[in-house]
Amino acid sequence: MSPMIGTVEEKIANPFFGRPHVVILGAGASRASFPKGEATGRRLPLVADLVEDVGLHDLLRSRGVVYEGRNLEDVFSDLHEQEPALLREVEQVIHSYFAEMLLPHEPSLYDHLVLSLREKDVLATFNWDPLLFAACARNHAKATPPYVLHLHGNVALGYCAIDRTAGSVRSTCRKCGGQFRPSRLIYPIRDKDYAADPFLASQWTALQGAMKEAYMLTIFGYSAPKTDVKAMEAMKAAWGRAAERELEEIEIVNLGTEDELRQTWADFILSHHYRCRRDFFDSWLAKHPRRSCEAMWNQTMECKFIGENAVPRATRIEELWEWYAPLLEAERSAEARRDDDPSQHSPVKARTARSRRAWSLDSHESRPGGGSPAR
Numbered sequence: 125m126s127p128m129i130g131t132v133e134e135k136i137a138n139p140f141f142g143r144p145h146v147v148i149l150g151a152g153a154s155r156a157s158f159p160k161g162e163a164t165g166r167r168l169p170l171v172a173d174l175v176e177d178v179g180l181h182d183l184l185r186s187r188g189v190v191y192e193g194r195n196l197e198d199v200f201s202d203l204h205e206q207e208p209a210l211l212r213e214v215e216q217v218i219h220s221y222f223a224e225m226l227l228p229h230e231p232s233l234y235d236h237l238v239l240s241l242r243e244k245d246v247l248a249t250f251n252w253d254p255l256l257f258a259a260c261a262r263n264h265a266k267a268t269p270p271y272v273l274h275l276h277g278n279v280a281l282g283y284c285a286i287d288r289t290a291g292s293v294r295s296t297c298r299k300c301g302g303q304f305r306p307s308r309l310i311y312p313i314r315d316k317d318y319a320a321d322p323f324l325a326s327q328w329t330a331l332q333g334a335m336k337e338a339y340m341l342t343i344f345g346y347s348a349p350k351t352d353v354k355a356m357e358a359m360k361a362a363w364g365r366a367a368e369r370e371l372e373e374i375e376i377v378n379l380g381t382e383d384e385l386r387q388t389w390a391d392f393i394l395s396h397h398y399r400c401r402r403d404f405f406d407s408w409l410a411k412h413p414r415r416s417c418e419a420m421w422n423q424t425m426e427c428k429f430i431g432e433n434a435v436p437r438a439t440r441i442e443e444l445w446e447w448y449a450p451l452l453e454a455e456r457s458a459e460a461r462r463d464d465d466p467s468q469h470s471p472v473k474a475r476t477a478r479s480r481r482a483w484s485l486d487s488h489e490s491r492p493g494g495g496s497p498a499r
Contacts, residue, residue: 132433137454141417143339145241146331147270147409148359149249149256152345152378156404157233162255163226171196171312171349178221180214197312197351204313215311218252223279227258231441233404234259237344239448240413240435241270242455246334248273248327250346250355252309254280257292266445267452271334273327275355276310283307283323290323314351318358332362339417341392342409344377348388359392366394373420374398377407410435414451 154168161167169177174196175184184191184199187210191199203211227234234256241247247270249256257280260269274281282293282304289297293306308321319325335341341363348356363369374393376385382400386393401407411432412419422428438444 132431135412135415135419135422135430135433136451137457139242139415139418139451139455139458141339141421142244143337143417144334145245145340145342145409145416146334146338147237147241147245147247147342147344148346149237149247149251149344150346151251152347153233153249154251154253154255154345156345158228158255162253163228164224166221166225168253168255174218178218180217183210183213183217197314197349200312201314201351204311204315211311215309218311219279219309222252222254225253225255227255227262229441231438231444232259235263235441235444236404236410236413236435238263238269239267239444240409240416242414243268243270245270246273246331246338247271248275248331248334249278250276250352252276252279254278257281262441263445267448271330273331273334274307275324275327275331277307277321277324279306279309281307285322288326312349312351314353316351316354318354328358332358335359335362336364338372340373340375340408340420342375342377342407343389344404344407347378347380363392366390366392369394369397371425372397373408373424375408376400377404378402405435405437414448414455 151168151170155170158168167173167177175181175191181191187207189199189203189207189210200211200214203214232255237247238256238259247256249272256272257278260272263269280293281290282295283290284297284300284302284304286302287297287299289299289304290307291304293304296303307323310316310318310324318328369392372394374389374397376389376398378385378400379402380388385400386398389398399408404410408420409416411434412430413433413435415433419430422430436443436447438447
């Protein structure tokens, strides 16, 4: 074997990278994960489909709200400013629609995302649905999930503001025993105040810390809508100037054209350090699961090209767990070696872990569709 060519076996056996791979999910990722809907057939709506899919048309029409032909983010912003009582009714309908969703039995892209990332990595979602939460629960016994952040709240997530703990909204705080308070959902309005809610503020603080440390950034199904100005500003501030990210790589998984995507994310991209894909299974993460940063470093910095180890399109979750077993075993062996030699511990991983301790996330409840470990 040429010294410039590495084997898949070598890649599997050497999970050496400490910096995180950060993945940001938008509504397009939920739609791609469940193209036929969730277990009961409910569609995962994009913003443009929200009124029809959730069943808001009768309520809006009965109150004289004109929404046809308008940007829904403008409609929500007007309700927020002029009809707060009606907006609360709308929000209740939306919450109920998402809260009743269930994870299908067969593997989804959410399962692939959870399993393809390691504990050092971060999975940050703008989506309200409980299906990523449930996918973490389903896979937790096999692999510790990446650190999951809910940037716009989540119908499955609750928290205790007193003890700064969080977990399934159906659970209680393990410290004080009080019932968790449902996380606030951020709706598509112009003036999003993340700082007003302590839990959501902590999610954004953790994302910013992770983005500063990140070696790879994947943006999956997030189109950066115009009402997400504050979100984009926060991410830009964390990522910093593109010219200063000379080593990092960005991947965008989206159905848009490369020119459109390049323009949307121009402030994050340095020169040729990006790639665009239309399908998750064509992404770097799917071709180098749990070793995405190692594979990218070897290829771009060591000029050592390593073969793909693409995830299978399994039809049963057990098949997926079996396929990932060698990767997980190699990580346990590597961790044991690091325990024997403290000099091998990653200071970057330690800093990233410390930045996540603002809230303690409960993992004692792991039933599918209910509580799940977010880390």
